Amino acid sequence: MTSPIRITPDITRAPAELVDRFRQYPVANLGDAMDRIGIVEAGITPMWDGAAAVGSALPLLTVAGDNLALIEVLDLIQPGDFIAVNAAGYTDRAVMGDNLAQRFQAFGAVGAVVDGAARDRDIIRDFAFPVWSRGISPAGPFKHGPGTIGSPIALGGVVVNAGDIIAADSDGVIVVPRDRAEEVLAGAAEIARIEAEKDEEAAQFRAAAQARTA
Template identity: 40%
Template structure:
């Protein structure tokens, strides 16, 4: 029988490499807009690294606040290209990862971390292009007692993440695309990107139509004095 709260599951299905490659240049706002702006993590999950986009399948971890035993185990079982996504309850009193764990993850070919909690050794992250998104930083280290879960559904920054979802992180934040909808969301995002490129061109040519603003105001009952 499974022990809820202290268990390790297999990741199961991962997105194929072709699909991941097609996500590498898609900005998070385009993905967010096409998931009705409800799926992205809150803005308090910030990039802690110098530069670099984050793309890869989610290897999910749930741990009690301030404990990183299961995060260590996740590093050991992760495959190259995975993104370790940690629900640490949003608590920042103890760091969940630091430079040693970052170096271990880099050596294994892990694509990055998303930590709904704190990190430490912040200078090492700031000077690195290894993607890491976190809520904050602290010098206080973690405990290593458990419990926790690996590859179960989690919530980070009010965003549900299932194992194998595609994680995308850039300077605007982090978003998870459900794997079963990934092809469709990508198609919509690319179409929006083309429309926005046309808008940029119209701005430069001074041909953009802004009449929609006044039309919306009138429909909403705004009075022009």
């Protein structure tokens, strides 16, 4: 029987050394360096406090409440992949829980972001797999398809292509197009430098204020 999941051949990945360079910057700095575009809608939030991940986007498209594409992607995951799922923004039926999260982690994925719902939040937190989702629902998924793996998707209002860089932390999720990676890294470095100077100025101001009141 032919699978209803269409898979793009030769899925593109960002080089690991390029992805690693993004790990030093928070999403807020990267967003500023991207002229504040490419940031996923604020309704998509981390499932547990302290979650953070950076990886090469592996995009999936599925119909609302169905996770057949998420099951079939298990055969395709490579270390460093960041699973990005357009699940139609549907939040009344989870398309992933701890079972898939553990397998994603075991096969080398660094995290998952779901424009839809997930479940088993406490278990996923306990084994520290980073997941961002639009909602939480205990209702389990159907497994019929259709769907796609590796083709461009929309994710919280942002286009995601295979091999784009996804960075996510407590503030949210950003997608950096592969062809803008070097530009964004340079911008983030300059923003980090400026912010460090401002932090130093603020520290000096606080110290002076404390000295006046001592």
